[in-house]
Amino acid sequence: MTGTRMFFLALYGLLALLGLFTAAKAQDLGISIFGFGLIAFGLLCVFNTIRTHFDQAGGH
Numbered sequence: 001m002t003g004t005r006m007f008f009l010a011l012y013g014l015l016a017l018l019g020l021f022t023a024a025k026a027q028d029l030g031i032s033i034f035g036f037g038l039i040a041f042g043l044l045c046v047f048n049t050i051r052t053h054f055d056q057a058g059g060h
Helices: 003-024 029-058
Strands: none
Touching: 003 029
16 A cells, blocks of 8 residues: 555544544534534545555456
8 A cells, every 4th residue: 555545544534533523522413414524524535545445456
């Protein structure tokens, strides 16, 4: 796995963690939805990065 992918995995993971804290500390519905959106975006990007790595490693 390249350094760029590792960087983005860490960045997306931190983004999802930020969303988790945002959703947990939210006082209203809008910020809570935003936090859950960050969690979903971060996790989807992490899984997409992992999928891309294995697709390129497998020669697809």
